[in-house]
Amino acid sequence: MQAGFAASLLAPDLPVPAGVVGPRGKKAGKRFAVYRNNVAVGLAGALGDIFPVVRKLVGDGFFRAMALVYVAQEPPGSPLMFEYGQGFAAFLEDFEPVSQLLYLPDVARLERAWLDAFHAADVEPLDPGALGRVAPEALAELTFTVHPATRIIDSDFAIVSIFSASREDQDISGIRPRQAQSALVTRPGDWVEVRGLPPGASTLFKALIAGVRLGEAAGDALAAHPQFDLPAALAAMLEAGVFIRCAARAPAGSLSA
Amino acid sequence: MTRKDIRIQTVGGTRFPEAPLPPRAGAGLKGDHVDQILADDYRIGFLEVHAENYMGDGGPAHRALSAIRREFPLSVHGVGLSIGSERGLDPAHLDRLARVVERYEPALVSEHLAWSSHDAGYLNDLLPVPYDRSTLDRVVAHISEVQGRLKRRILLENPSTYVAFEGSTMGETEFIAEVARRSGCGLLLDINNVYVSATNHGWKPMNYLRDFPLELVEEIHLAGHSEDVDDEGDRLLIDAHDRPVSSDVWSLYDVVISQIGPVPTLIEWDNDVPDWPVLRREAQAADAILAARGPASLLGSRHASA
Structure with missing residues (x-):
């Protein structure tokens, strides 16, 4: 029946x-x-x-x-x-x-990622002071564990501008859609946050999420994007809560938050 | 319900105070209302959530429900178990429900006499079942499976329906009474559903209530319905949950409460959800009827037990 x-x-x-x-x-x-x-x-x-x-x-x-x-x-x-x-x-x-x-599918990807992040497991993000406690010579060897809410959407279009303006009920008619933007979706505190990533930061974060060591990932990002600002990217990474742990040689010796 | 009514349960490492549903009005919990409910001088009797909305791993929804659960009794109402399904219960979904129940330790768990999943996927509606022997056996088996997995009794809700089946051999009340008798489940009486189905099928609501095993009712649902017409131009009511409870349903509710005494009563408002004060006003209207039929009529009735 x-x-x-x-x-x-x-x-x-x-x-x-x-x-x-x-x-x-x-x-x-x-x-x-x-x-x-x-x-x-x-x-x-x-x-x-x-x-x-x-x-x-x-x-x-x-x-x-x-x-x-x-x-x-x-x-x-x-x-x-x-x-x-x-x-x-x-x-x-x-x-x-x-x-x-043309931008519509990537806007949808960003919205889907937002809801995934909303329902992701609760884990404290990496303590922003954690990198400061690592010996400078050990920084290049660090590997990171991604937060369950973290998503990155690369687009050829201005998806972060469109998404943010629309969800804040602002006029989107002035946005030029044909500018490439990468969206970082995270949940560092009580709510989901969406940021635009500068050139190179998306490359760096995706490499780190894949388990590449910080030194190698930063080198690759810089090679691909000569104006890449590593300190700014690391500051954004910590503020946004992209990761939950870092370790000098995973998994032993973990410097958890 | 006052604070001192909430007993702290220390056995078994539970996370929340034990809080049975009081025989008062409750409301379906909406995310936009959480802060107002927690801050309101009017203490709603209890809150009810759709289990499926809390089957994610974490996030703001769980944080809000935990805050509510610390302050109020909670009822968990499943909408996706598909108890009437011909293809059996989905064990993964039953596990998810068990996890919600373990996580929030609700006073009550309830589900619908309906099906909603098939090979095509999840149909997102509560679909009707024929009232015959094979469906009865299947529903009883499924409820037993649920109660075994959750290690607790559940309540089964009477449906609102728009069609009937040629193959039905029993009346709805007879079917529900037999399901409860054989599975040992309790019943959730949705009085709007009674009114909607009675109108749609040409039954008398009072006859339905006369035949319904009211002694097994541990919770009541009230909601608003919309009105359409069928192929012959006769009234066809839709269980819309998008407006206030109708005066006819309030009258039936008054009759039921007069007969069985105060029972935890939920106001459901799931579409075009109003601001909290509007929903609260509906809850207060139910509270008024529960209070008017209160202590004097409590003789011979029983409280819902957790």
Whole structure:
């Protein structure tokens, strides 16, 4: 029974499933449509709550119509609605009506990362004083353990400016979308924070997250981005709470926060 | 409920004070209301959360719920277990529910007589089941599985429905009574659901309540519904949770409380959520009915036990 019921819910052109009726032999068309509407409106609404900036950028009505297409293609895999929409950015890349909005998929990636960070495990970030307690000659050997909330999204577009202005209800019409920005998403305290990263910092943090030693990671970042400001990047890294631990030679001798 | 009613439980390394649900009004917890609830001179009787919203690892939602749980009795209401599912319970989801229950030590745990997951995925709605023998056996088995995993009794909520099944061989109240008898679960009576389903199926709400095993009811839900029409133009009510409780539902509530005495009563308002004072006013309206039917009518009734 439930296979047919579920299939009809997601496909409005299918008839009311066999055996589903109204009281005293009444028709069940509009009655079954209540379930169809609940499912569609509920899932589209949930998607809009996860991607409020995308919704604002395209408008509520358009977003709803677009969400219904996505929902039919990719219904949630579990009852954990806050995990829904992992494939939404990829969907936007292929959804022809928004093909002119080149920045839209990366904005969606940033919004998805924001919610992942919101629900990530609680761990104290690395004490900002930790690096100061490391002997200068040992700094290059340090490796880092990433905080569960940390996400980095590199984009060819001004996703940090668009995201921040939209979520703060500011006008976004003055933002030039075609400037590359990297977003750093972290949760250093009570709330999720989103920062733009200067050139090179994204390269450095991604290398450190992958377990590369600080000396090597900094060298690579500098080679790729000659104006890279290492002290500023390290200060931002500590302030944002990107990591939870550093160790001279992981895992022994850990200098935890 | 006053502070001295909260007994500190020291056995088993629990994190929170033991706090049974009082026979008062509670509210569905919304993130935007947390600070106001904690600061309010009006102490709401209890709060209820959807279990699925707290199945993430950590973050601000858990911090807020911990603060609420330290101050108020808590009820955990699952919406995603799919107890009526033909393909069996998802053990991973049952584990998640168990983790929420271990984490927050709620006074009550409840779920719905419905299904919501199938091979296509999670459908995000509470879908109806036919009332027949094979569904009965399956629902009883699933509730037993849940109660075994959680090591506690749960409450099962009566549904709001818009369609019926040709294959049904029993009435809804008979089905629910039999589920409770065989599984040992308690019942959550959603009076708005009674009114919505009765209107949609042409039953008399008072007959439904007469046939319902009220002696097993440990919690009541109240909510608002919207109104539409079916294919024949007859009234079709939608369980919308987006507005105040209707006067018809308040009247039924008064009848039920007069009959069984005060029971913890939740105001559900999940869509177009208003500011806290509006939700509080609904809770105070339920409190007034509970107080009016209070001590005098308590004779012969029983409190909800944790």
